[in-house]
Amino acid sequence: MNFCNSNHASKVIDRQALDNLFGVLRSQSYTLFGPKVSDQAIVYDEIQATDDLPIGWTDEQDAGSYRLKKRDDQALFGYVVGPHSLKKYLFPPAQRLWQVSRDGEQIKLSPEPEDVVKRAFIAIRSCELHAMAIQAQVFTGGEFVDSTYDSRSRNTFTLAVNCGQAGNTCFCTSMNTGPEVTAGFDLALTEILDGARHEFLVEIGTELGAEVLNAVDFRDAEPEDQQTAKEIVNRATGQMGRSVDTTDIKDLLTRNHGNTRWDEVAERCLSCANCTMVCPTCFCSTVEDVTDLSGDNAERWRRWDSCFTMDFSYIAGGNVRTSTKSRYRQWMTHKLATWHDQFGTSGCVGCGRCITWCPVAIDITEEVAAIRRTDVAGATEPLKRGA
Amino acid sequence: MGYKDKPKLAVWKFASCDGCQLSLLDCEDELLAVAGAVEIAYFPEATKAVQPGPYDLSLVEGSITTPNDAERIHQIRRDSRFLVTIGACATAGGIQALRNFKDVKEFTSIVYASPQFIETLNKSTSIADHVKVDFELRGCPINKEQLVEVLSAFLHGRKPNVPTHSVCVECKRQGIVCVMVANGTPCLGPVTQAGCGALCPAYCRGCYACFGPKETPNVAALTGWWREELNVSDRDVVLALRTFNAAAPPFEKESFRNEH
Ligand code: SF4
Numbered sequence A: 001m002n003f004c005n006s007n008h009a010s011k012v013i014d015r016q017a018l019d020n021l022f023g024v025l026r027s028q029s030y031t032l033f034g035p036k037v038s039d040q041a042i043v044y045d046e047i048q049a050t051d052d053l054p055i056g057w058t059d060e061q062d063a064g065s066y067r068l069k070k071r072d073d074q075a076l077f078g079y080v081v082g083p084h085s086l087k088k089y090l091f092p093p094a095q096r097l098w099q100v101s102r103d104g105e106q107i108k109l110s111p112e113p114e115d116v117v118k119r120a121f122i123a124i125r126s127c128e129l130h131a132m133a134i135q136a137q138v139f140t141g142g143e144f145v146d147s148t149y150d151s152r153s154r155n156t157f158t159l160a161v162n163c164g165q166a167g168n169t170c171f172c173t174s175m176n177t178g179p180e181v182t183a184g185f186d187l188a189l190t191e192i193l194d195g196a197r198h199e200f201l202v203e204i205g206t207e208l209g210a211e212v213l214n215a216v217d218f219r220d221a222e223p224e225d226q227q228t229a230k231e232i233v234n235r236a237t238g239q240m241g242r243s244v245d246t247t248d249i250k251d252l253l254t255r256n257h258g259n260t261r262w263d264e265v266a267e268r269c270l271s272c273a274n275c276t277m278v279c280p281t282c283f284c285s286t287v288e289d290v291t292d293l294s295g296d297n298a299e300r301w302r303r304w305d306s307c308f309t310m311d312f313s314y315i316a317g318g319n320v321r322t323s324t325k326s327r328y329r330q331w332m333t334h335k336l337a338t339w340h341d342q343f344g345t346s347g348c349v350g351c352g353r354c355i356t357w358c359p360v361a362i363d364i365t366e367e368v369a370a371i372r373r374t375d376v377a378g379a380t381e382p383l384k385r386g387a
Numbered sequence B: 001m002g003y004k005d006k007p008k009l010a011v012w013k014f015a016s017c018d019g020c021q022l023s024l025l026d027c028e029d030e031l032l033a034v035a036g037a038v039e040i041a042y043f044p045e046a047t048k049a050v051q052p053g054p055y056d057l058s059l060v061e062g063s064i065t066t067p068n069d070a071e072r073i074h075q076i077r078r079d080s081r082f083l084v085t086i087g088a089c090a091t092a093g094g095i096q097a098l099r100n101f102k103d104v105k106e107f108t109s110i111v112y113a114s115p116q117f118i119e120t121l122n123k124s125t126s127i128a129d130h131v132k133v134d135f136e137l138r139g140c141p142i143n144k145e146q147l148v149e150v151l152s153a154f155l156h157g158r159k160p161n162v163p164t165h166s167v168c169v170e171c172k173r174q175g176i177v178c179v180m181v182a183n184g185t186p187c188l189g190p191v192t193q194a195g196c197g198a199l200c201p202a203y204c205r206g207c208y209a210c211f212g213p214k215e216t217p218n219v220a221a222l223t224g225w226w227r228e229e230l231n232v233s234d235r236d237v238v239l240a241l242r243t244f245n246a247a248a249p250p251f252e253k254e255s256f257r258n259e260h
């Protein structure tokens, strides 16, 4: 992924050209991954052509609820983000790290081969691009680079899309992560659908993007096209279903460790970990060594884990966060406050997934608002182990 | 761990359907490796050859439902270095623990022609209610991969990789769309221990909690949501909680709370 903030030259293409563009990517050995309807939701999966997209579908989301609905048009991108995020491709849910086998006195270690798949990510939203950048910072921005993440993110092509509508659990405007795509893409589309007119404004983000676009038919964008596209994104900005006041949020959460609101949310929280699994920036994992019955073969696996599981906070001597209260507080405080200390940004991009996919509708925006309402300014309680 | 000879394995049966023992026989690819790694010393389901104890590892299937069984399990414990229970019957009393909520005498009088010959306990209880258990493997039936994992861990003296978190984690790792959020289907996954590979949600069904309560289960919050948002009746909440793990304390407690 390349970041390029120059003035993007814009072009206009039609659906046929978009299909051809998918073909160009495929001919350059990219495997395409994008939105697709599956099991009553819009998920990310392998796609071949625009026909595979959720044409004419939209999603109605609320806390703890997601429903697919038919639209009254044939929009290709008329929905927002679903339960999957791109982290499943760059940071796979289960990944073998190496294998080792024993033959008499000989020990043979086989590291996993480097991932060389070229992936083209199709119809990626602004919040998702920001989430990718945040995870890239986590996995590759420090002194120790995660080689598996690094190799997976190196050969990607990103075809982004500006949101023309926002979901009821979206709050990217509060987190400054959308809805307009501003960086981190090769090409970015805005879908213009007006009666019989069905076109896509394309912004070019990188040379690679320009090269791919050059292989299909396009026309230069007129000022009116640009204006229309702007209005489309503005419409999404005006539709945000949720918002968060982020003023002073780091200090707000840090000084509210003792707020009784955490007890209230813990009454409702199932510690099921769904919020962390669907979050596009959550990166916690567990590492397991497995042996076969003979004991001659072993493997090391890395799997998604969560600060909501007991094993995750188990260290020598016991569990450091036994209560659900301490686990929920840890998660939210890390997302919105201590992430800044650790990685220099917020850990939340306002995609709303944790709200929609929480089975009991716990809403991070509501929790922040409640803490703000009951701010125990200055009254910090010393942290107790396991409290 | 260093056994001089192959460790001796025994497989015991109490009140159960034999399904968990069959999971061991069902290991197909691994069965020869199991037979190569341990000496199968007592396993009536598989072989008539019986060797006397002590045994290095006993797998115990089934719950305690008769006075005789309540005695027998103590002898097995004495004869076993490690005792691992397998399945919902052995770890929570099984489906037969539904008797715990009713009067067993009434059942025997209806079911049997001569109930006076039936000697049975009022409750079906887990093995751990009677003797010390070294590890409990959940499931109705157990998952054969987990069983092989427990056997490997035992053979090599390490902790088994058997997570106690929710089924949701398995769903999400596999990219399965949540049936409760996307379809309003009541699902016990958020309070149920993983291990089945999220079998039912993978087929768009709610989880039936075959693997029993997960670590730190918040059953009241989940069933409260079912009642208020998914319009599940109190009676149906009780029925959902009273299946294979009806007597597991978190499920039992919540089913009592919803019973009127
Ligand atoms: S906040 Fe919701 S999704 Fe997250 S652990 Fe609690 S109940 Fe599960």
Ligand code: SF4
Pocket (backbone or CB within 6 Å): A275, A278, A279, A280, A281, A282, A335, A347, A348, A349, A350, A351, A352, A353, A354, A355, A364
């Ligand atoms: S915390 Fe919630 S809203 Fe924020 S990025 Fe994660 S899933 Fe999205």
